[in-house]
Amino acid sequence: MKDLTTVRPVPRAINWNRLQDDKDLEIWNRLTVNFWLPEKVPLSNDIPSWSQLTEEEQRLTIRVFTGLTLLDTIQNTVGAPALMPDAITPHEEAVLTNIAFMEAVHARSYSSIFSTLCSTAEVDEAFRWSEENPHLQQKSRLILDEYDSASHPLKKKIASVFLEGFLFYSGFYLPMHWSSRARLTNTADLIRLIIRDEAVHGYYIGYKYQRGLEVLTEAERNELKDFAFSLIFELYDIEGRYTEQLYDGLGLTEDVKAFLHYNANKALQNLGYESLFPDELCKVNPAIMAALSPNADENHDFFSGSGSSYVIGKAVATEDEDWDF
Amino acid sequence: MGGLVYYSSRTGNTRRFVERLGLAASRIPMEPDAPLPAPRAPFVLITPTYADGQGRGAVHKQVIRFLNDPDTRCHLRGVIASGNRNFGRLFASAGDVVARKCAVPVLYRFELAGTETDLARVREGLDRFWTTQCSTAT
Numbered sequence: 421m422k423d424l425t426t427v428r429p430v431p432r433a434i435n436w437n438r439l440q441d442d443k444d445l446e447i448w449n450r451l452t453v454n455f456w457l458p459e460k461v462p463l464s465n466d467i468p469s470w471s472q473l474t475e476e477e478q479r480l481t482i483r484v485f486t487g488l489t490l491l492d493t494i495q496n497t498v499g500a501p502a503l504m505p506d507a508i509t510p511h512e513e514a515v516l517t518n519i520a521f522m523e524a525v526h527a528r529s530y531s532s533i534f535s536t537l538c539s540t541a542e543v544d545e546a547f548r549w550s551e552e553n554p555h556l557q558q559k560s561r562l563i564l565d566e567y568d569s570a571s572h573p574l575k576k577k578i579a580s581v582f583l584e585g586f587l588f589y590s591g592f593y594l595p596m597h598w599s600s601r602a603r604l605t606n607t608a609d610l611i612r613l614i615i616r617d618e619a620v621h622g623y624y625i626g627y628k629y630q631r632g633l634e635v636l637t638e639a640e641r642n643e644l645k646d647f648a649f650s651l652i653f654e655l656y657d658i659e660g661r662y663t664e665q666l667y668d669g670l671g672l673t674e675d676v677k678a679f680l681h682y683n684a685n686k687a688l689q690n691l692g693y694e695s696l697f698p699d700e701l702c703k704v705n706p707a708i709m710a711a712l713s714p715n716a717d718e719n720h721d722f723f724s725g726s727g728s729s730y731v732i733g734k735a736v737a738t739e740d741e742d743w744d745f
Numbered sequence: 746m747g748g749l750v751y752y753s754s755r756t757g758n759t760r761r762f763v764e765r766l767g768l769a770a771s772r773i774p775m776e777p778d779a780p781l782p783a784p785r786a787p788f789v790l791i792t793p794t795y796a797d798g799q800g801r802g803a804v805h806k807q808v809i810r811f812l813n814d815p816d817t818r819c820h821l822r823g824v825i826a827s828g829n830r831n832f833g834r835l836f837a838s839a840g841d842v843v844a845r846k847c848a849v850p851v852l853y854r855f856e857l858a859g860t861e862t863d864l865a866r867v868r869e870g871l872d873r874f875w876t877t878q879c880s881t882a883t
Contacts, residue, residue, distance in 0.1 A: 443755065446795070454798040612833055616798065619831030627756045686829070689857040692757060699862045713830040721840075722823065722852040723870030 434510040441631070444511035447624045451518045454617065458529040461610040463536040469603045470537045476669060481594060481604075482534065482542055484666065486550040488591040489530040491583060494560060496523035498567050499580050503625065506573035512628065519621050526614045533607055555662035559587055559655055566651075577629040578648045578691065582655055585622040585687030586680070588615075590663050593676045593708065600707035608711065615712070626690030633692070648691060652684055678704050746875045747822060748788035752808045759793050759827055762859040766867060773811050781811050787822045787878060789852065789871065794828035794839035803839040812847065822878060823852040825867060830856060 439445055473481065500520035507513040534543045550556055566579035592615055599608030633641050659680055667673045681697035682704050688696055695702075749770035753759035763770050770791075771782040790812075796803035812818050824847075826840025837854040844851045853870060855863040 450795075450797050453801075456798075615831045616833065619829045623756065623829070630756065685860070686857055689758065690756075692761075695860065699860050702860070709830065713833045713836045721854055722850045722874070723866050724853070 432510065434514060436511065439511060440509045441511070443624070443627055444509055444515055447620065448511065448515050448518065450620055451515065451522065451617075454613075454620070455522075456613050457525060458532040458610060461606055461613075463533055463606050463610065466537060466604045466606045469598075469605070473598075473603065478538070479542070479546070480666060480670065481598070482538055482546040483549055484591045484594045485530045485533060486543075486546040487553070487556050487662075488588060489527050490550055490556060490560060491587055491591075492523050492527035492530075494563065495580070495583060496520055496527055498564060499523070499583060502567040502576055503580060506576065508628070508631070515624065519624075522617050522621075526617070529610055529614065533610070537607075553662075553665075555658050555665065559658045559662070562651070562654060562658075563587070572644070574629055574632045574644055575647060577625050577632065578644070578651060581622050581626050581629065581687055581690055582652060584618045584625070585690055586652065586655065586684050587659065588618060589679055589683040590659055590666070590676060593672075593679050596708050596711040597672065597675075600711040612712075622687060622690045626687075626692070630692045645693065648688070648693065649696065652688065652696060656680070656684060675705050675708070678702060679708060746871070747878065748784050748786055749791065749871075750782055750784060750788050750811070751791035752793065752805055752811075754793065754805070758858040759791060762827065762855070762864070763791060765859070765864055768868070768871070773807050775807065777807065777810070781807075781814070781817075783814065783817055784820050785816065787820050787875075789823045789825060789874075790821055790843065791825045791827070792839045792843065794826060794832070794835070794837050796828075796832065796835045796838050798835075800835050800838055803835070803842050805839075808839075808843075812843070818847060821847050821849055823849050823874065825853045825855070826851060827855050827857065827859070 436445065470478065500516050500523060504513050504516050507516060563579045563583050566575050570576070592611060595604060595608045595611040598604040633644065636644070660677065663676045663680065664673050667676050678701065682702040685695035685697055685702060688694065746768075749763070749766075749768055750773060751759055751763050751770055752773040753763070754775060760772070763772075771784070773781060790808070792804065792808050794803050795805055812821070821843075824840050824843045826837035826843070828835070828837035828839070830836045832838075836856075837851075840851040840854060843849070852874065853863070853867055855867075859867075
């Protein structure tokens, strides 16, 4: 007798002109327009700046980047593919293939930075370090367990949103820090492209999570919420220790932690939840915020008050035909 | 106090912000064929940002449809824009586009569903803003 469970049904051809969820097309368009490759960024211009860092600062930077490479590798090879069987629409699956590929581009980018700035021996040492670092291994393990256990499809989405929206930020802090001091500014430009992509990924997967919650009972929703908050607590605990180990030497630990709190809250918001950390613990160094979104605060808003006048925003192309008033 | 109109997609970030704000507000519907609010008194718009990497498409089509009515647009007094700082210089750029097109100020910018600090600033700011608007209008 033929075992029906082993026979893969022929999928239906994807029809992008029949959407069940218009967010799929919105995000597909966003991701494809935002596509980039590390070769576009003139990393070699950072060579003089790299040589001005101390040996300790260089080692820290390479280690931070190998840590980020590991997370991107997980997301590329395990995370995004693990979400595909749970996709509700065929278009969601297609979007996830794009997310998976961009994670490979991110992971590949760190090696471009290494080959431009560092010696092979230094890089090999850092990859060894990442394989042996207990905190890095522990947080990877926690996330992988959720991807593999398949205990609930929505728990995988929680893990994915926390990896992309929270775990990266202890690493992203450093290039933003260097950029705020006019160091490694081209590397920072590349990292900003990664940060932008991660925001779209977290937004989309968080949105699909919220859609998934809609069909559950109140009790199931409560259970998932409890799970999400206990996972972020557990991850935060590891991140705290990882941060201390990396940044104590430069005296930056407290500054990094404020950035972690701020990003944990944003990851929770993407899942539709309230913030965990109160605002006073999320006061990120303004230099880091400015490095994250240059010019964003140039035009002071009215309520924050920089006087009685206001500056009308800089022109941004809209290209919408009906935007004609 | 003047009116408040907002757009929020199914992610619900802006909706949650407006609910916590605790002020009366009309929502611009997500469905392209649904009837739009048509305020005939001064109001402030709260809008998320949907810009791609080049800044295109920052303002949602439904918000554009809403503002394309001249009788609505002439009552717009200011815009509050949301977004994500991860988008760098394009953070909350929908506010800048609406401000430029409609010659109104960007009143405030916040991220995703906003923080308690954002809520307090917007409540206080709107209060002050409408008081000033009323006293200059007379």
